[in-house]
Amino acid sequence: MKKIGFLSFGHWTPSPHSATRSAADVLTQSIELAVAAEELGADGAYVRVHHYARQLASPFPLLAAMGARTKSIELGTAVIDMRYENPFYMVEDAGAADLISGGRLQLGLSRGSPEQVIDGWRHFGHEPVAGETDAEMGRRHAQVFHQLLKGEGFAQPNPRPMFPNPPGLLRLEPHSEGLRDRIWWGAGSNATAVWAAKQGMNLQSSTLKDDETGEAFHIQQAKQIRAYREAWKEAGHARTPRVSVSRSIFPLLDDRDREYFGRGAKEQDQVGFIDERTRAIFGRGYTGEPEKLIEQLRGDEGIAEADTLLLTIPNQLGVDYCAHVIEGVLKQVAPALGWR
Numbered sequence: 001m002k003k004i005g006f007l008s009f010g011h012w013t014p015s016p017h018s019a020t021r022s023a024a025d026v027l028t029q030s031i032e033l034a035v036a037a038e039e040l041g042a043d044g045a046y047v048r049v050h051h052y053a054r055q056l057a058s059p060f061p062l063l064a065a066m067g068a069r070t071k072s073i074e075l076g077t078a079v080i081d082m083r084y085e086n087p088f089y090m091v092e093d094a095g096a097a098d099l100i101s102g103g104r105l106q107l108g109l110s111r112g113s114p115e116q117v118i119d120g121w122r123h124f125g126h127e128p129v130a131g132e133t134d135a136e137m138g139r140r141h142a143q144v145f146h147q148l149l150k151g152e153g154f155a156q157p158n159p160r161p162m163f164p165n166p167p168g169l170l171r172l173e174p175h176s177e178g179l180r181d182r183i184w185w186g187a188g189s190n191a192t193a194v195w196a197a198k199q200g201m202n203l204q205s206s207t208l209k210d211d212e213t214g215e216a217f218h219i220q221q222a223k224q225i226r227a228y229r230e231a232w233k234e235a236g237h238a239r240t241p242r243v244s245v246s247r248s249i250f251p252l253l254d255d256r257d258r259e260y261f262g263r264g265a266k267e268q269d270q271v272g273f274i275d276e277r278t279r280a281i282f283g284r285g286y287t288g289e290p291e292k293l294i295e296q297l298r299g300d301e302g303i304a305e306a307d308t309l310l311l312t313i314p315n316q317l318g319v320d321y322c323a324h325v326i327e328g329v330l331k332q333v334a335p336a337l338g339w340r
Contacts, residue, residue: 002303002339005044006037006326007078007246007310010056019318023054027062029319034066036323038073041330044106046076046310051084051124052116060093067101076106078204078246078310079186082138083112083121087145091172094149098176105179108204108244109145110186111138114274139195142185146199148172149180181239188280193224197231202242205302207283207312208274217269217283221245221302244308247300248285251293251328256321260314261287290332297337309339 008030012020020026034045045066047056056062059077066075075097098105112121112135121134128137148154153169185196187203189210196203205221213220225243232241250261270282283302286293303309311329313322334340 002306002334003043003074003244003308004330004334004339005042005046005074005076005308005310006033006313006322007046007048008033008056008313008315008322009048009050011316012054013316018316019321020316026056026315027065029315030056030062031065031069032319033313033315033322034073034075035069036319037326038070040323040327042073042326044074044076044308044310045070046074046078046106046108049077049080050115051081051120060097063105064097064100067097067104070101070104073104074106075101075104076184077108078184078206078244079108079110081112081115081121082109082141082145083126083134084124085141085145086125087141087148088172090145091148092174094179095172095174095176098179099174103176103178105176106182106184106202107179108184108186109142109201110188110204111135111142111192113188142201143199146180146183146201149183151175151177184242184244187224187228190224190227193228194231197228197241198235200235200237202244203228204244204246205306206246207248207285208280211271211279211281217281218300218302220281221283222305225302225305242308243306244310245302245306246310246312247283247303248287248312249293249297249329249333250285250287250325251290251332252288253290253324253328253332256324257328260317260321290328290336293333294336297333 010026012022012026014021020029037045047059049057049059051057063075128134151171153171155170157165157170184202184204187193187196193203205224252258267284269284272280274280286296313325
């Protein structure tokens with residue numbers, strides 16, 4: 001059994017061929033898709049955060065709105081680039097959105113990836129300290145955020161406050177109990193997966209990771225997940241961690257599917273460089289008749305190791321079509337694989 005949700009990058013473009021022609025379109029349709037996915041029995045509605053791009057960028061107003069319109073579906077990010085975040089303000093935003101949803105947030109964080117502009121986090125007021133890389137700054141912000149979510153007091157109260165204070169040091173409010181256990185780290189390498197385990201964060205592994213062995217993507221991902229779980233065990237955490245992977249999976253069920261995806265997805269892994277030093281491997285997509293998909297997905301070791309599967313959806317094709325894709329996986333593919 002697996003939790004199955006969708007992951008939207010929230011693309012929009014002012015094109016007559018797009019169902020999301022504005023930021024307003026993609027925001028409102030993201031809410032509508034969360035409602036539709038919940039009605040279909042999906043477990044999660046996740047969004048990606050990209051700055052300086054015609055995509056979803058500010059997650060907490062959206063997550064709060066999704067939480068107000070839904071009742072049971074998990075609401076998350078995959079991922080928030082922590083180089084851009086003030087962890088103190090983020091604790092307040094996350095706490096408010098989690099309380100509105102009744103404790104359903106699942107927040108995926110990361111140190112970030114190449115963005116639309118050079119050092120865009122500098123415009124947000126963030127600078128690495130001396131001797132620190134921007135990736136290390138992102139991990140530091142994440143550690144501060146994760147620590148603050150404990151809800152422990154740390155700030156000295158004013159002796160003459162405007163309103164009465166509770167006794168002792170003050171914490172950030174609103175505090176949402178349990179949110180700290182629902183923080184995930186988007187790891188692009190085996191080492192950062194181990195780091196996340198030591199921190200006590202859940203693991204998100206996408207369709208992109210460092211090419212560390214030259215093996216097929218799904219094999220490398222499975223090894224990354226096993227290394228994470230071993231590190232978690234060694235760290236002695238009390239709870240059982242969660243692990244998600246994301247995939248592009250498109251069952252061909254009708255003429256629309258064949259028109260959009262009938263020529264096949266990238267059915268082989270792709271290798272490239274995400275910066276001057278980092279060789280990365282991009283996992284393949286899956287497209288075909290349900291019987292074909294079932295056989296192919298049986299051999300995906302990365303999915304087998306995870307408890308949560310996030311389906312990347314083509315959000316510019318509109319809510320109805322994305323719901324159709326999600327329903328196809330839930331009803332035509334997942335049961336035969338034991339995921340439902």
